[in-house]
Amino acid sequence: MDKAELYQKLAAILDIQEVKPENVLKDFETWDSLAILSVLAMADSKYGVSIKADEIRSVVTAGDLANLMEAKQK
Amino acid sequence: MNFIFHRKRISGILTIVPANERSFVEEMKNFNFPEARSLKLKEVMGFDKHRIVEPGVCVSDLAVFGMEHLFKKGQLRRDEIDALILVTQSPDYFMPPTSSVIHGRLNLKQDIFCMDINQGCAGFVIGLLQAFLLLEQQSIQKVVLINADVISRKTSSKDRNSYPLVGDAASITIVERDVEDSIIHANLKMDGSRNGVLMIPAGGFRLPSTPDTAVLEDVGDNNLRAKDHLRMDGSAVFNFVQTEVPPLIKSLLEFAGVSMESVDYLFCHQANRFMLQKLADKMGVPYAKMPSNEVEHFGNSSGVTIPTAIIFNLQDRLVTEKFKVCIAGFGVGLTWGAVLLNLGRVNFSEMIEYK
Numbered sequence: 001m002d003k004a005e006l007y008q009k010l011a012a013i014l015d016i017q018e019v020k021p022e023n024v025l026k027d028f029e030t031w032d033s034l035a036i037l038s039v040l041a042m043a044d045s046k047y048g049v050s051i052k053a054d055e056i057r058s059v060v061t062a063g064d065l066a067n068l069m070e071a072k073q074k
Numbered sequence: 075m076n077f078i079f080h081r082k083r084i085s086g087i088l089t090i091v092p093a094n095e096r097s098f099v100e101e102m103k104n105f106n107f108p109e110a111r112s113l114k115l116k117e118v119m120g121f122d123k124h125r126i127v128e129p130g131v132c133v134s135d136l137a138v139f140g141m142e143h144l145f146k147k148g149q150l151r152r153d154e155i156d157a158l159i160l161v162t163q164s165p166d167y168f169m170p171p172t173s174s175v176i177h178g179r180l181n182l183k184q185d186i187f188c189m190d191i192n193q194g195c196a197g198f199v200i201g202l203l204q205a206f207l208l209l210e211q212q213s214i215q216k217v218v219l220i221n222a223d224v225i226s227r228k229t230s231s232k233d234r235n236s237y238p239l240v241g242d243a244a245s246i247t248i249v250e251r252d253v254e255d256s257i258i259h260a261n262l263k264m265d266g267s268r269n270g271v272l273m274i275p276a277g278g279f280r281l282p283s284t285p286d287t288a289v290l291e292d293v294g295d296n297n298l299r300a301k302d303h304l305r306m307d308g309s310a311v312f313n314f315v316q317t318e319v320p321p322l323i324k325s326l327l328e329f330a331g332v333s334m335e336s337v338d339y340l341f342c343h344q345a346n347r348f349m350l351q352k353l354a355d356k357m358g359v360p361y362a363k364m365p366s367n368e369v370e371h372f373g374n375s376s377g378v379t380i381p382t383a384i385i386f387n388l389q390d391r392l393v394t395e396k397f398k399v400c401i402a403g404f405g406v407g408l409t410w411g412a413v414l415l416n417l418g419r420v421n422f423s424e425m426i427e428y429k
Binding site for chain 1: 115119317348352
């Protein structure tokens with residue numbers, strides 16, 4: 001999985017310039033239900049990964065999210 | 075579960091939408107959100123206009139209004155209705171059945187089979203299957219299928235996850251025998267273990283409505299709603315649809331021996347534009363074949379969205395032409411089902427406003 005590309009996609013969803021692995025998702029003002037839905041859709045369409053909403057809500061940082069998606073892809 | 079039906083057809087569709095049109099941009103001030111984020115929501119999800127009943131308007135009001143319209147225009151006679159199926163989740167009463175209320179208000183004959191079905195977004199598929207089953211009886215020649223809901227009355231206006239997309243509406247579909255040797259294929263699935271994904275928790279016998287169940291609670295993301303209100307786990311619904319619907323449609327087409335290329339239109343339940351476009355992407359279906367424009371004009375009116383989308387997109391072509399159509403509904407229950415049929419050369423295809 002190309003994590004740099006994933007962070008770029010995440011930044012686009014959050015309407016910001018850059019997302020770093022250590023960033024806490026809840027600190028972004030735009031991390032809302034629409035962003036979560038957009039991440040679910042992105043995970044499904046780009047990486048063929050089905051994430052549950054509960055799983056995504058339990059994730060803290062952008063890096064955790066990338067790890068979750070990578071683990072699911074295997 | 076697979077079904078096959080012979081010699082049955084849809085011979086007319088009428089949709090009734092409330093005249094009261096609301097705009098998401100005007101309603102945004104009700105929600106405790108940054109305006110830019112709400113505009114993003116409008117752009118992505120397709121929230122724009124939706125139709126909401128005036129206070130006090132019930133399902134039987136919309137249904138009777140539509141039926142009287144058909145009687146007046148000579149498109150339906152009272153004495154030829156052998157069965158009346160009402161699919162709704164917002165009945166006038168717990169008892170009697172709202173189909174009986176409609177039967178009484180319309181002075182229909184006593185030789186008739188009236189029934190209420192409690193179903194939501196798969197309600198058009200469920201209603202059609204029930205109509206086809208009833209038509210297997212010799213005594214039943216013509217079935218009136220009414221899909222109707224006024225779910226806005228059970229949705230919190232402070233819940234941005236649900237309120238901007240709900241719409242109220244009714245549709246009347248006439249289902250009867252076909253003189254041609256037509257074949258209809260269908261596939262239906264249910265999973266009650268996920269019944270909590272879409273629900274109104276209070277107001278039934280398990281949790282009766284009290285002043286406590288009417289109290290607005292902060293359910294996260296600045297959304298306020300009460301236990302008396304519709305609750306939807308949007309992400310779970312999204313995953314459900316993306317996971318279950320593509321294999322359902324694939325298996326239906328295989329069962330019928332029909333390729334997706336030979337299907338003219340795929341009319342899915344109009345949940346929202348985002349979900350439908352992701353679904354189309356996943357199935358490799360061009361957007362032109364799978365309309366997703368109903369919600370932005372009328373709102374999501376559960377079982378009524380499919381007939382509304384058919385009329386809105388095909389309009390008069392439904393009277394003059396015939397199409398191979400796949401219809402797919404999915405939602406509360408959870409329930410998901412699809413029907414493959416030839417649809418067209420109907421006697422009427424019309425949308426009217428309830429005032």
